[in-house]
Amino acid sequence: MKKLEENLSYNIGVLAHLLRNHHNQVLMSFDLSFSQAKVLYFLHEFGEQSQSSLQKRLYIQPSSMNGLVESMVKKNLIEKKESQLDRRTKLISLTEKGIETEGRLREVREEVETDLVRDFEPAERELLLSWLKKMTLRMQQRNGQNEKELK
Template sequence: MKRDIENLLGYHINVVSHFIQNQYNQKLREHDLTMAQSKVLYFLSEHGEQAQGDMQKRLYIKGSSMNGLVDSLLKKELIHKRQSPEDRRTKLISLTDKGNEIEGQLWSLIDGIEKQLGEGFTSEEQQVIISWLKKMKHNVESLYSE
């Protein structure tokens, strides 16, 4: 069987993902943030206060990584962390005013990167790509939980 990495879907997705993540991290550095930190800010902005464990699962982050993200965002005063009144083991995370302000500023940065990614594609083609990627995500989600 001939092996040809150039015909592997996962290989090309990984390469594109690598370039996108580098681009995001380069732009986010201006705000002293990483892509992972910005995803936490976005998630809290969209969903409000969240249990740290729930957020970790929904963002596909390991526990130790989530702890590091929370610690770094606390030091930057972008989030609050408190104990749940119902269960002292549960930590609730929410945005500070500063975190909410920064999260709002990130959208112009994201918009610029998204425009660059979509160059040469019609909006319909972009929607097809998104649809395909969502299907792939669904196909591999079970691998993450193993």
């Protein structure tokens, strides 16, 4: 029987926990939560999108998404407006402050990632990323989630 420390899931979990703690410390200086930072990222990467699309990308419930959006609107990081095609659909986009904040967060993410894999060869980094993506896809399949739902 393997020791816990030799278990792949355990080690991924520990790394995720350590990264989350680090990110939370950084995000506190921006007065942001981890979920708010992900909203900024997704809007920067994919542009304006519906609130329901963002909710699916974040894997959260509609009620949680409503609170998240409202808090970010109050901080002037995002704008929310009705779709011209369907008034029930709310479209979310970045404000200038949101764009600036996401840019600063991106710099921090890149610095942490560079440090995290500094002892890896480029081919090792690519292989590790490939493996992590495969494992993520496997878990999404096990949980009945479909990547197409996120688009």
